[in-house]
Amino acid sequence: MGKYSWLWVGLGNPGPRYRFTRHNFGFLVLDELASLKGLKFSQGAYQSLVSAYKDAFLVKPQTFMNLSGEAVAPWSRKLKISSERILVIHDDLDLPLGRLKFVPKGGAGGHRGVKSVIDALGTKEFPRLKLGIGRPPQGVTVREYVLSPFSESEIPLVKKVLERAVEALDYLLEHDLPKTMSTFNRPVD
Template structure:
């Protein structure tokens, strides 16, 4: 079985390790753990890992967040996969820091990357993993917040949270979406 895992983020050193790039950070961890490396592909950096009899194609769109749907559409079609075998990883300010919320479908919730994916696919019925980054920003400072780096306090737990998120992605392919949701959605 093959799965497409799309981590949302923005390319460029100025965006590295920002809250908005948590999707990239999780995929970077998975690639390192399974000794894979990213190569330039169409609309994305792409790596492939194999574990537990499954293949995971890791995609980091190079289109910038607001055009993420281009990469999603291309790689779904290129790999000939149904959307049920794809998971999109994104940051979410509506969730407290560190909470993971996996869903079978859902609204974009104001997230521009998810909005573009929904527009491109023509629906919102695809699995997604939202990583809570919290909402500790002043009114009107949302963009600065998500494009900012994790605070020192947040960085204490960040690596463990990234590892847990990565484990949930592997579980998605091995035990299925429903069981993964039951096991990893934090209360």
């Protein structure tokens, strides 16, 4: 293993148009971590913004969501980090807003960013931090919904989720994934 023991990847789409959208929840978590810990992201290789926190290397792919794996796979090779130590942080339609959930592995569940990472790594054996966004209301397509910003009424809960996610990431650096799962896989208060 190299200098870093974790590769944390926040999924999202680059640019101001997508900044506060539901699909950018992964980016928002890493942005919150950076804000609270005084970190800065800089332009890195493989079309990504990068930073580091303790022994975690942080990546925000700038490839657009559906091509996220194009940044993740080369970073994992360069840093010599196995898939079991690549935490992908992303939005999840099957969880309600206010829930975050660590899982040790799994399929894409229809999430194209996660599918891209699976395809690029050649495995489903990597942990995720799923951030609930709930299902779109009647008459709104999934695409429209995930690319829409959080509503004003949702912002206080989004802030709580972001704070809780940063707390969970800090905890993960000191504990194993099962202990982190048992501590944080519940609704945000």
